[in-house]
Amino acid sequence: MEKWLDxxxxxxxxxxxxxxxxxxxxxxxxxxxIHMKKTMEHKLKESWLKVEYQNxxxxxxxxxxxxxxxxxxxxxxxxxxxxxxxxxLKSQLNFKKEEMDSLLAESINEIRQISHNLTPPMLDFKNIxxxxxxxxxAWRTKFECIYxxxxxxxxxxxxxxxxxxxxxAQEVITNSHKHSQSKSITVLLKTxxxxxYLVINDKGIGFDLKSETSSVGIGLNNIASRVHYLKxxxxxxxxxxxxxxxxVFNILS
Amino acid sequence: xxxxxxxxxxTAIVPFILLFGILKGIQYxxxxxxxxxxxxxxLIGCFLADISSRIMGEFYKNNLICMVAFSLFELLFFVYYxxxxxxxxxxxxxxxxxxxxxxxxxxxxxxLINVTPEYFQTYSKTFTAFLIIIMGIDFFIESLKxxxxxxxxxxxxxxxxxxxxxxxxxxxxxxxxxxxxxxxVKFYFWLINxxxxxxxxxxxxxxxxxxxxxxxxxxxG
Numbered sequence: 001m002e003k004w005l006d007x008x009x010x011x012x013x014x015x016x017x018x019x020x021x022x023x024x025x026x027x028x029x030x031x032x033x034i035h036m037k038k039t040m041e042h043k044l045k046e047s048w049l050k051v052e053y054q055n056x057x058x059x060x061x062x063x064x065x066x067x068x069x070x071x072x073x074x075x076x077x078x079x080x081x082x083x084x085x086x087x088x089l090k091s092q093l094n095f096k097k098e099e100m101d102s103l104l105a106e107s108i109n110e111i112r113q114i115s116h117n118l119t120p121p122m123l124d125f126k127n128i129x130x131x132x133x134x135x136x137x138a139w140r141t142k143f144e145c146i147y148x149x150x151x152x153x154x155x156x157x158x159x160x161x162x163x164x165x166x167x168x169a170q171e172v173i174t175n176s177h178k179h180s181q182s183k184s185i186t187v188l189l190k191t192x193x194x195x196x197y198l199v200i201n202d203k204g205i206g207f208d209l210k211s212e213t214s215s216v217g218i219g220l221n222n223i224a225s226r227v228h229y230l231k232x233x234x235x236x237x238x239x240x241x242x243x244x245x246x247x248v249f250n251i252l253s
Numbered sequence: 254x255x256x257x258x259x260x261x262x263x264t265a266i267v268p269f270i271l272l273f274g275i276l277k278g279i280q281y282x283x284x285x286x287x288x289x290x291x292x293x294x295x296l297i298g299c300f301l302a303d304i305s306s307r308i309m310g311e312f313y314k315n316n317l318i319c320m321v322a323f324s325l326f327e328l329l330f331f332v333y334y335x336x337x338x339x340x341x342x343x344x345x346x347x348x349x350x351x352x353x354x355x356x357x358x359x360x361x362x363x364x365l366i367n368v369t370p371e372y373f374q375t376y377s378k379t380f381t382a383f384l385i386i387i388m389g390i391d392f393f394i395e396s397l398k399x400x401x402x403x404x405x406x407x408x409x410x411x412x413x414x415x416x417x418x419x420x421x422x423x424x425x426x427x428x429x430x431x432x433x434x435x436x437x438v439k440f441y442f443w444l445i446n447x448x449x450x451x452x453x454x455x456x457x458x459x460x461x462x463x464x465x466x467x468x469x470x471x472x473x474g
Contacts, residue, residue, distance in 0.1 A: 002371045002372070002429060002433045003371070003372055003373070003374040003429035003433075004374075004427060004429040004430035004433060004434065009374060009429065012376075013426050013427055016376075016379055016383075016422075016426055017423070017426065019383075020383070020386070020419070020422055020423070023383075023386065023387065023390070024386075024390075024419070027390040027393075027394070030394060031390075031393060031394060031397060034394065034397045034398055035397060038397065038400065
């Protein structure tokens with residue numbers, strides 16, 4: 001009798017095929033399982049990194065708040081309180097009315113400036129183009145400000161977005177003035193029916209984007225935190241020829 | 254010309270494909286990476302096995318023992334190949350299994366050498382294919398577990414080996430049936446085997462050729 005007609009041989013073949021199929025099936029299941037496990041681990045790692053990043057932003061926000069409080073306190077202490085103290089002394093010494101009036105006017109102007117720094121005036125009635133223009137106006141005495149506007153759509157944006165955009169522009173320009181040694185700054189504002197693009201460019205010495213310990217790091221984190229809050233996107237390019245900040249906000253989101 | 258005659262003639266193409274692959278391998282041998290140099294050695298082994306089985310068939314009218322001997326060559330070759338080119342460290346369990354396999358195949362050669370085709374049933378090919386499949390799957394699992402970044406060509410080569418030897422195992426397991434059954438249905442099995450073998454050797458040849466060309470360009474700049 002030929003071997004293949006032998007029941008024992010057939011049984012052996014069946015067992016081997018069964019083993020092969022089992023091996024392949026188990027291997028596929030094991031591979032899928034390992035793959036899923038690895039995917040889960042990666043996702044977990046990713047979410048940890050996200051939480052870590054948000055904590056970092058939160059820390060920067062708190063630090064920026066403290067810094068801002070200190071600035072307001074020193075503004076009030078150094079200029080307003082000083083001027084009011086002088087005014088009080090002069091009133092006790094019966095100084096001229098014109099001189100006292102002038103000191104009062106100066107104090108009012110100082111307070112107005114502090115108030116404007118805290119919240120841009122006429123926020124409700126001004127559009128984003130005008131508000132950015134106002135920010136630049138304050139800096140024109142310090143360095144050359146070039147402002148390009150490309151308004152393809154008149155946007156009705158929320159006050160929250162307006163104020164954050166103003167803060168971002170202020171932060172970038174302040175940083176640029178403090179650190180870049182640039183003599184000019186160029187701002188481009190473009191609005192489309194769905195997006196706002198803000199590009200701020202200087203021709204300074206640039207900075208190290210990875211720097212985390214310096215005040216530049218806090219400023220950058222503060223900007224990132226605001227962009228994150230607005231669900232926008234931003235990109236910073238910096239080299240020895242200057243720095244460019246690019247911001248994109250989808251107003252529908 | 255009948256279908257069976259065409260099938261019989263088609264098998265004559267195999268040594269030519271192998272020869273072409275070997276010549277390409279020799280042409281670029283000094284430029285090839287170790288993985289591909291070893292594949293050239295494998296093609297040479299396949300070619301010699303093919304030619305010797307044809308000669309044996311011509312003289313003794315039974316060349317089935319060549320298949321067992323060839324499976325011993327495949328076993329030793331692939332264990333060495335996986336240890337050298339795929340696994341990052343020596344895997345002793347496969348070396349031990351290979352040793353057991355060698356003894357088993359040696360025993361089969363000894364017992365089957367004078368057996369007539371009616372009683373010829375070998376499990377050497379099955380054993381070799383099984384071990385190669387396990388090593389291939391193990392390599393995939395190891396790479397995934399350790400999150401190793403293997404080149405896509407290594408992964409593809411491993412997948413090709415698993416695929417080819419899975420089919421090989423299925424096709425060579427009922428060897429006694431495929432030799433002795435009087436029904437013409439067995440020729441369809443041989444046709445599948447022929448296509449699979451053709452494809453495997455062509456892919457290996459293409460890979461050797463491609464690697465040779467690339468490495469030549471890289472080394473010559």
